[in-house]
Amino acid sequence: MEWLVRQVKDEVLKVSGCVEGAMPFRYLGIPINPSKLSKKECQIMADNILDKIRCFGTRKLSYGGRLSLVNFVLTGLYSYWANIFLIPNGVLRKIDAYCRNYLWDGSSDYSRAHMVKWEWVCSPKREGGLGVKYSLDWNVAAIGKLVWWIYTKPDSLWVKRVNQICIKGVDWASYQPKTHMGWNLKTICKVKDLMQPSYSMGQWTANPKGYRIHEGYHWIRTKQQPIGWYKLVWHSRCLPKHRFLIWLIMRNALNVKDKLFRHGICLDDLCCLCGTASETGVHLFHQCVYSQGLVAGMASFIHIPVPSANAII
Template sequence: MTQVQTSKGSKWSNMCLRDKTDIYFNGVRSEIVKDIIQISGFRIGKLPFKYLGVPISSKKITKYEGQKLIERIVIRIRALGARHLSYAGRLILVQSVLATMHSYWASFFLLHAGILKKVDSICRNFLWGGRDSYLRAPNVNWDKCCTPKEEGGGCLGLKNASQWNRALLGKYTDWLATKKDHLCVKWVNHVYKKGCDWKDYSAPTDCIWFWKKIIHIKDKFKQGYVNELWLNQTIPYSVAAGYQWLRTKNAKVSWRFLYWNSLNVPRHSFIYWASQHCKLLTLDRMIKMGRGTATICYICGVEPETHEHLFYKCEYSKICMKLLQDYLHLSFLAEDMVKWFSTGRGRSGLQRVFTGACFVGVIYAIWNARNRARIYHRLAAPWILVK
């Protein structure tokens, strides 16, 4: 009885396997195709088809096919309902949800430039407006947001979609360089390379588009290999290292230790980062953008509102900074906090981190007080902000 049940189960599993399996042929005579179909019972599939949600095709992935990726990202944004989140909250969602959806496709194909540009624009619009569509000009340029923290970039290390796509595909170059024991590498060596040195190899004109793109990426990354090692190191290639190698390097900023701080509240870090780039919507910037006519500071009502005035020159901010100085027993003015951090002198590590977190928190509180004064015409007492 047990043998009969096992036999029936085996037949049933084989039937399910045949119903869910397609077979594809290329350059095979029709007689052989008929024999294989008759023996296996599989169906003849047609390209393109989907595998694990990714379109598989012998031709180039078009902008129209990549639009499905854009639609999924847009649907996810609308499902998140994050319009009322802070900038820091939306930043985390962009990094953890939206960017990973693009990375899945980008690890297989060199996507269309229009699709990559659209992914960047959707992430940018969501970060600054909470929607997928364009509402207003972003406070900070997207390229600046994608630079590392030490160079004054975004607080969570956002990635440029185009460069990240190339860095993901750089792993195939590493397979060729290090001769990984993969079936696909063996097949490539047998069909395409045929013993040729991988650095000097160029793709034939009649090969598939995917292989041409891989060779195009290889020509970019081969400069990073010395003695068949990535950057002449024993450490193997990683996508993060490839992305850093591709991008343009910038000078490190002196205030990076203040907003890149383990004790900082994320929203405090984000506001401080934007203030250091002078990209908060103060009245002087709003006039340049054609979005207002008021110029006088909402807090003091005396001088024009700029970043320098609001956070350091306004009487309200001076009181806040003086209270912070007294509270932390600082021997220097709070305006010199960046210089103090950059020199590396003074207190111990934990004290410095705590001091920086308090300073960034006061900057956020001043900005919050300014917004309340603008909207509600109320101003919090300065000593409340530093307690």
């Protein structure tokens, strides 16, 4: 039997002009492997992110510049992988750490305390965050696309193989993998059970046109109440570094004297401008007499109205 298989394979290679290879191999920078990707193989993705961070100019960029690179470059790398593979959670946590450290310190290593929790950073801007994708939830949402494919049964060789060899006519909504099944199918089934409430009769209820990864991501993540100062911070005419600074002020994350005094760094917490009250973020930018006079003078010079502090807060 083996000689017959070998003969057919040789004929196919001769007719097609192809060359016989071996697993694993790399295609478009991605390791192709018939089994589960190991952490060592996924290290290629982590190394690519580190190389990008080293090429970004590190600490020379402002917070706003780093945020743009995290949102559009670093998260794009693992999003591309997540659309193809099931990535181990340990690798995703490492990638989150790289992005978090780069945002706050301009390097991939942890060297200073982060000013805002990563959970808040990964919240949408309308909910008081920065809109960075949380890699663990995004990976689950990407796996959700495979769940939807099995529901809808498109003309795909992978879907046909899963239905004929693994599911074998069992209702996908109630299907549970057997113990000898692989890690990939078991992970897909876990996501299927997690997202079961979002399906009705095998259809994705959030969008009648079909499943979208970003819709699945927003369905999975923990939602917060919208904030009232969203438009104030993310104004289209505001520079990125100014947006980030205003966002830190509204999140009360600046290292003002009130915080430094509690940590024993300053001798007192009095405002460095007026010297009459504790220097908090709200006081420094909205309540300080000196700051109010400075803002009023600038507004009068450029002829624009100044909203009251209570209206902003």
